[in-house]
Amino acid sequence: MGRPGAPTANLARLIRAFPRLDVGVLGDLMVDVYVEGVTRRLAREAPVPTVDIELRHDEPGGAANAAANVGALGASVTLLGVLGDDPDGDALREALRRDAVGDGLVVRQIGRRTLVKQRVVAQGQLLLRLDHGDTTPVGAEAERTLLEGLERVHARADALIVSDYGYGTITPAVLERLAALQRRAPKVLVVDAKDGLRYTSIGVTAVKPNYEQAVRWLGLTPLRGERRIAQLDRRGPDLLTLTGAELVAVTLDSDGALLFEPDTPPYRTFARPERQSRSTGAGDTFAAALTLALAGGAQ
Secondary structure, X not given: OOOOOHHHHOHHHHHHHHHHOEEEEEEOEEEEEEEEEEEXXXXXXXXXXXXXXXXXXXXXXXXXXXXXXXXXXXXXXXXXXXXXXXXXXXXXXXXXXXXXXXXXXXXXXOOOOOEEEEEEEEOOEEEEEEEEOOOOOOOHHHHHHHHHHHHHHHHHOOEXXXXXXXXXXXXXXXXXXXXXXXXXXXXXXXXXXXXXXXXXXXXXXXXXXXXXXXXXXXXOOOOOOOHHHHHHOOOHHHHHHHHOOOEEEEEOHHHOEEEEEOOEEEEEEOOOOOOOOOOOOHHHHHHHHHHHHHHOOOO
């Protein structure tokens, strides 16, 4: 399966090209919060652990995480999205500044609650996740400002990433504007979306679904383990047709990924599993690296 040696042949050249690239990242912004502590007893109210909190970490999540990864890989990055006028929005801005990601084109919508995914960890073990924030479409004024920013970023960027969790940032108007911009001046465009079929006619270079998304788009029954590889091995042409993309990269968590291109055997990459309670956002990292490789000239 695949092309032996192809992914590594020009790796050094690609990495050297990263600092010369300018990437725009558009999508749903959120804060990944990790509350860490120790548990030594059960609560009196119910048989659940009581966690004595010691630390809290706020990390960029969603599209903000993709942008942080682009910056960490050495490229210039501009982030586009909407957050709320609340303390969680302040926490996200602070996390972006810490990661040297500019937030000048991030829109602050009055009355909107910033998306938060808060994880409680005790002795390295994830106990639960609490999600809160608005997932309705962004307001009309925020949308207009976002569209203006998209015009500016698309004009100068070498590549764009769309990180669409279905949380209200990528409205029909945003999709329509992105399609018009791609028709006018096509750029490398990588889409990481819960519903990648929204982008079929947008002019997408690559789509990066996870396994669950890919089988849902194909109408298949989810499987487990290595059976997933055989299930998808011959479905590359279907995924390419459904998404309208030039490349589809299906991520398979600990089993790596499958890459599909027209008239080419599928190529599988492998992962080295790690036990880690803070290993969220792997898809954002994959999308960032894939985008930079494609913009840098990967074949």
